[in-house]
Amino acid sequence: xxxDAVRRAGSAGAARGxxxxxxxxxxxxxxxxxxxxxxxxxxxxxxxxxxxxxGALERVNHRGTTVSLAAGPALAVAAAGxxxxxxxxxxxxxxxxxxxxxxxxxxxxxxxxxxxxxxRQAKGFRGHLAALRAGRVTSGLVKIGGIxxxxxxxxxxxxxxxxxxxxxxxxxAGVLAGxxxxxxxxxxxxGRAVKVGLLAGxxxxxxxxxxxxxxxxxxAGALLPDDLxxxxxxxxxxxxxxxxxxxxxxxRTLGRSGRIALLAGIAGLTLASExxxxxxxxxxxxxxxxxDRWGRIPAVPVxxxxxxxxxxxxx
Numbered sequence: 024x025x026x027d028a029v030r031r032a033g034s035a036g037a038a039r040g041x042x043x044x045x046x047x048x049x050x051x052x053x054x055x056x057x058x059x060x061x062x063x064x065x066x067x068x069x070x071x072x073x074x075x076x077x078g079a080l081e082r083v084n085h086r087g088t089t090v091s092l093a094a095g096p097a098l099a100v101a102a103a104g105x106x107x108x109x110x111x112x113x114x115x116x117x118x119x120x121x122x123x124x125x126x127x128x129x130x131x132x133x134x135x136x137x138x139x140x141x142x143r144q145a146k147g148f149r150g151h152l153a154a155l156r157a158g159r160v161t162s163g164l165v166k167i168g169g170i171x172x173x174x175x176x177x178x179x180x181x182x183x184x185x186x187x188x189x190x191x192x193x194x195x196a197g198v199l200a201g202x203x204x205x206x207x208x209x210x211x212x213x214g215r216a217v218k219v220g221l222l223a224g225x226x227x228x229x230x231x232x233x234x235x236x237x238x239x240x241x242x243a244g245a246l247l248p249d250d251l252x253x254x255x256x257x258x259x260x261x262x263x264x265x266x267x268x269x270x271x272x273x274x275r276t277l278g279r280s281g282r283i284a285l286l287a288g289i290a291g292l293t294l295a296s297e298x299x300x301x302x303x304x305x306x307x308x309x310x311x312x313x314x315d316r317w318g319r320i321p322a323v324p325v326x327x328x329x330x331x332x333x334x335x336x337x338x
Contacts, residue, residue, distance in 0.1 A: 057241030060105030095260030099127020109234025122177035129169030131260035174199035206266025232275035
């Protein structure tokens with residue numbers, strides 16, 4: 024009996040050691056994936072800024088400083104690749120590449136084409152629908168359709184072979200598309216979208232899809248200093264890709280009830296944004312305002328008469 028007790032104690036100790044070893048390996052794996060995303064983001068950013076098309080991505084902000092939209096494609100490519108690297112299976116890997124790259128591509132299209140005079144008038148979902156009723160297809164509508172299609176395809180890829188009910192796949196697709204759009208709604212001040220992504224996506228790193236989330240957040244975090252210093256900005260391309268990838272990580276982590284609740288929350292915030300300024304809400308709360316302004320260049324008085332009604336300056 025004593026020998027049996029010793030064997031049982033030894034087995035229990037081995038099991039604990041094995042569990043601790045797996046946990047450590049998981050942490051190290053996610054750190055490595057985040058690092059890969061960060062390195063890739065910096066490399067792609069440098070490549071885009073030195074490419075012949077770099078001039079088409081430049082914008083002049085209210086300080087008279089040239090800001091590049093190069094962070095958008097840099098984040099989309101690096102985050103999608105790193106998230107795929109950290110994905111736990113082939114279906115999720117394909118989903119990350121599909122939604123990350125597609126959201127980045129159509130977002131960048133809207134960033135560039137949406138600056139044309141004939142496109143600037145349509146703002147918000149209602150504005151794009153009004154333009155469609157008038158017979159015009161806006162770049163924003165192309166973006167909405169593209170992200171919607173990519174989200175549905177990604178959700179189907181991630182659920183393939185799992186016996187998931189089609190309604191669950193549709194809910195997941197809604198989360199991906201909604202998260203992509205919501206992240207973009209926060210990209211009105213330097214660094215804000217990345218900060219929101221880090222705060223919202225941080226807990227996902229500890230979940231079942233931790234590697235996927237770590238890859239996206241590593242890429243975003245590497246671009247945060249340049250975003251805060253107003254050297255680059257994410258634009259629709261970067262913000263849409265970040266939101267979509269974090270949405271994918273959330274759908275791989277939450278159960279059915281959690282995904283439905285998340286979709287309802289995203290829909291509520293999106294509808295609220297049509298009537299309430301996120302910036303006004305943030306600036307009205309000292310803690311939120313302090314986090315929002317951390318690392319940014321101090322604001323200076325702005326002559327708003329130089330801006331069109333369709334473009335909100337980013338101090």
